[in-house]
Amino acid sequence: MAKKSEKEKKSLKLNIQNKQIAKAINLKGIKEKLSKKKASKTKEPAPKKTKEKVEPVKKVEEAPRIKARSKSAFSEEAQKMASEKDAAAKKAASMEVEGTQEVAREVPKEKLGPTGKHISDLLPQKKPKPKTEEAKKAPEKAKPKFKEAAPSRDEQEEAKKKGGAKKGAKGTKFREFRDIKSRPFDSRDRAGLRAGEEPHYRYRKRKKKLTKQEIEEITVRPSNLTIRLPISVKELASEMKRKASELIAQLFKHGVLVTINDFLDDETTIQILGEDLECKIEIDTSEEERIRITDKTIQEEIAESDPSALKHRAPVVTFMGHVDHGKTSLIDKIRESDIVGGEAGAITQHIGAFLCHTDSGEIAILDTPGHEAFTAMRHRGANVTDIVVLVIAGDEGFRQQTEEALEQARDAGVSIVVALNKCDKPNFDAEKIYRQLSEHELLPEVWGGQTVTINCSAITGEGVKELVEMLALQAEVMELKSNPTHRARGTVLESEMHKGLGSVATVLIQNGTLKQGDSFVVDHYYGRVKMMQDEHGKRIQEAGPSTPVELTGLSGIPEAGTEFVVVANEKEARNIAGMRRQTVRQKSMQKVAPSLENMMAQAQEVKKKEFNLMICTDVQGSLEALENALRKIKSEKVTLNIISKEVGEVSESNIQRAAASQATIIGFHTAIESHAEPLLKQLSVDVKMHDIIYHAIDDVREMMRLTLDKLPVENERGTAEVRQIFKSSQLGLIAGCYVTEGAINRSHHVRVIRDGEVIWTGTISSLRRVQEDAKEVQKGLECGILIKGFDDAQEGDIIEAFEISYIEQDL
Template sequence: MAKNLKLKIKNTQLAKAAGFAKKPAPKKGEKPKKAPPPEKTPPPEEEGEEKPRRIRAKSKSSFAPTEEMKTPPPVEEKTRELTPQAHVEATAKPTTPKKVEEKEEKLGPTGRHVNDLLAKAKKPAPKPKEEGKTKTEQQTPPPKKELKKGKKVREFKDLKPARKQGRGFDSRNRAGLHAGEDDSRWRKRRGQKQAPISREEQIDRPTTLKIRLPITIKELAVEMKLKSAEIIQKLFLAGMVYTVNDLAEDETTIQYVGNEFGCEISVDTSEEERLQITAQSVREEIKDTEPAKLHIRPPVVAFMGHVDHGKTSLIDAIRESNITAGEAGAITQHIGAFRCKTAVGNLTILDTPGHEAFSAMRARGADVTDIVVLVVAGDEGLKEQTVEAIQHAKAAEVTIVVAINKCDKPNFNSENVLRELSLHELLPESWGGSTITVNTSAISGEGIPELLEMLALQAEVLELKANPDARARGSVLESELHKGMGNVTTLLVQNGTLKYGDAIVFESQWGKVKTMQNELGKPLEEAGPSSPVEITGLSGLPSAGDPFIVVESEKEAQDIVQARVAGIKTRMLQQRKTPSFETLLQEGTGAKKVLKLILRADVQGSLEALKTSIEKIESDKAEADIIFTSVGDISESDIQLAAASNAIILGFHTRIESHAEPLIKELGVTVSLFDVIYHAIDGVKSLMLGLLDKIAEERDTGKAEVTATFKSSQLGIIAGCMVLDGVINRNHKMRLFREGKEIWRGSIASIKREKEEVKEVKKGFECGILLEGFKQIQEGDILQAYEIHYLAQEL
């Protein structure tokens, strides 16, 4: 029966059970080494262990033990239970087994001995569970003894427990928080939510805070360690609507939020002070300067008044020049700055435009001057722009000297001018007031010496001084793009001395003085107070009226301007224009026509004046949309932009670049050039009128009554009519009335009288009328002839 028994046991398992070790395979080229002789002392036997009944002396099997070998090794020394298992060759690695201390013989046990050996092999007794150990520690097998030589064999069953981990490695393991924790208890609490932690215990909010304005609601919430919704809710309850990305620029609003959440917020103004460079105006800076450092400077005189009252002609008479001949339309259209020597001393003269479009220029001229010469034509009196110039001068707190011009004309009336001046709170000296008045003539030169003497007297009274050793400060009078020199700006130095190579900061532009020259084109190394100069080397064109100040280095100037521009862009993005109901209605119906314009001008001030004048054109039917403005000649990019946006290019005192002219015909762009500003404004108005559809007006021309009807196999029904009023023309339209209601309107196919085709029939005559496309005509119908006239609309 033992012979028929088939056991699926490998020889390696039997060898392990018997205590034999496998001989290592000898390397190529080496002789096999003999194992050392086994120790004579037999291993101790356990109590109660049975001895084998018989041992075969000799056997051909390699598993046969020697006679010296009495018993197999004790069971307690085995590390694993002897069970049938599959040996995975792919995972097993060749190892060098430990040398066998016992001597192996060629003979081994027979088949009957196998059963005896298996019967003697006892399973290890289960160890009692130790208290305090976790489930994972109880399941972990005892560590295996490492072999002295070679690597350990990793079998399939050794890898299997690693795939069944109780839980993944998380941050608590990394922090050592799971050490000594019971797995079963951890798994039971795995699906439960932790108790909420109060916000007061988790977040420590600041009690004092220092921020910079402007700041978004989101940034403020981060600084205060709050949610944005909490701040928005508080502001909404206070009547202020904000979103997370809205800017809070009001210091009062910020402090209100801080008080609501128990935080004292203060505003950090260090960045604003850095960008502002100085908080003092030019006059305040001069006032705070030590008297020993101040020197007398020439007065800055601005000639202001209505258009065509003789301002530029008066300046020509003072300078003994002829500027008026070079002006388009004989009117000044930008600020001219001159420095002239007179018998009473040096003067810096500003010639401002008198046209209504140049209101901003006059305001700038009044702000930078010491004395305003108000030029009034004696034959016309005070006009609209004269009154405006008075208001600008009063707002700037500037002394006013009135020059009553054109005294050489026969209809000159100075008393009328004095009376009108008194109505605007300018009481003349001859009437007991303080306003100086001088009668002048630019053509004959009469009164000009007296005018210069009065200007010198006023300058002496004002005690005009400046500090030439201070850093230069002043204002921009004009800016233009020169074809050969680039960005050119005319400056008026009000305090300090501007030197070649100085770094300058404007509102949104910066630069370094590369060239500097006076109004005559003479190069200068430096310019003192009250000096008008032209400079180059700027990053862009500054706006007319912008203040300028000199800083230490070019890098500092660039950093300041970049920070200013970034702040301007942020504010522009935050500006939200809420459309009115009328705007939405017009956009929905498309009732308002839009004229798209691209403006080009020679100087920045003229461009600004032209833009302002166009924007003042009011109309319920059309509007002008200025999509781009620039200084300089009309270029290819302007023409391409106009073609893409279906816009019209408007040039003022500028030209078209030679290589751009063929592109105008190719793309079909409309370009209009003007030299006089009011001609440009009239041109824009006519273009806006051209956008409007003409109004169709119906005018009645004749009336006829149907007295009979005739049927024709070829033509249909012909109406026999009597013309009651006016004329019935073949080319006129026709309306048909029946019982007082209009039932048809259309064209006349033909008119016949006595079988002859006629063009028209007058009152009191009969005729036959064939209507085009209408055959239901009846006796008693009234035919009303009319013609359509198309009328142009008004803005």
């Protein structure tokens, strides 16, 4: 019999399974109940079921295989088996058609099992529970967005080959049996992408990257731009929507060498750069105007004030002149106090501010140092003053600082009164000083000019009263006025770091009234007046025009000479100071364009020795003066490197930094903190403390000189001529010499000269006279000389002996 086909086996297997399921769930009884229910509702006769008897399929026994003895026997057997196989296939197909017809009559509905009902419809259903009020209010859950994908064309064709359509198709007998195998959990499962999802969710399109040319075409560059200075090349390129390399190349064409992080602050250069790149650049100055607070000077503010609010103020008088000409002594006599006694070396080294009450009225006096190192202090004094008193010693006349003070007073455009001091001395010569004044275009009144001259003496008090009256008369003629109701403005004369009070500044109020609690801005620092004191240390609540005061409450130590302005509140003061500080930081980051001369100068400086120095002073003005004086020390051999400059006492951090950088600390008018002294010995740091500025300058100059190596100097001592060579098995070649000049000592250095050229320089290893060792051989004697490391001596060589001494270098 023919072999059963796979389809026949599959249909038999499904029939057996369906019969077993029907028997297990009592399918016959369930069908009867459902048919009665349906008949009572519809009253329609149920369809009759006809059964056709299916003959049982006889089992076909497979014929035994016969081993072919020859090729013809094998082919005959194969043909016979193929014909039997075709007959069995036709019979199975006819049986399959009959079976399908029988089942199709029994199933009235599509997409159902053999019972005609889904198994969920056959089971008893529970009544749904009534919804609670909360459940009714709750929103219904959104239905899933994804729909089941339709079967593809390949799947449909494959289903047709198997003899039936895919699940859900009409005319199917049974559901397609698929052996479901487990699959691994991959990345698409983790991303929530399943087989039933839509294709555009499963496969996301990658964005196409634009080329450089496309980016260049779609880039929109501004034609007008507003920026604030200074600005870095990188930031400017970002604002212009261009590459930084384009800007650098364009600047290079104009002779400006910059890098991407360099800052540009020249308005003309930036505007030319914008024209080259077709972009009009404007400079925003609104921020600068804000941090400047006001663009008016103090004199302009006073001139624009209401005339009824203006009041007379005391004149600000500055005493200037050469050192030791008696400026402070003269002020001392006016104030009837003893200022000189408190100054180290009897010379003024700080700018002093006093408000004197005299018979002629109040006078604000500024005492400036006369030493050449305090040029900046004198310059500040001349700029804030109304009248300059030029003090000249009658026994000495004009000196260097006298001429310098005169030029500064002229530059400031203030009135000048000449005080001829030391008129009590026998060698006082007024006529000599009058001639010198006329040479400097200051014709005295006694010679018919307009320059007021007063002969006085700080010791006897002669002429002091006349001097004060003359100052009051000058102030009356000048009609000095100010507005005390305006906000306070002034100038910082001095600043320092006080151990208990913090930052302290001496300020001269030039307009308005300063009150305790006022917020102010000075340079890139801010503050609020916590305490004010006058020159006597007395606390005051307010200070009017022409009043010097000492105040606390600053956020830092401002530089002397900076402007002091009161603002509305502390918040505004903090904001303005912060913006100023940012501007200072940006400017400090700017680099100077390199040039060949600068690079050559730096290469030469590398060869120089460096002397590291740290400066600590009591006040800002002394720090400035000492630094300027030290930088004037010129040397081609040593470079002075000031690594730190601070106001205050020498602290532990100063000592630790000095030890790390191998620096020397110079203290001027200050002290060492008590808990920092043990650290000095531990770290071996050199600290020099001074009270007089020219002593400090001389000390630094000497320390710089000592850093230089001593120069070797050769001193000729004797000459010998080689006349014979001796060979020694133990010592080698010994030069038999005759001393022609001076003396040869065993400790001398020697040089060997042959044919006028030096062929060897070294030391004497052994010196002998006859057969004995000798310490020294004088002129006219013979000796044997063994030179260390030299075995090539010849007759006729000249040996010169010399000593090396070391001398100190000059700067």
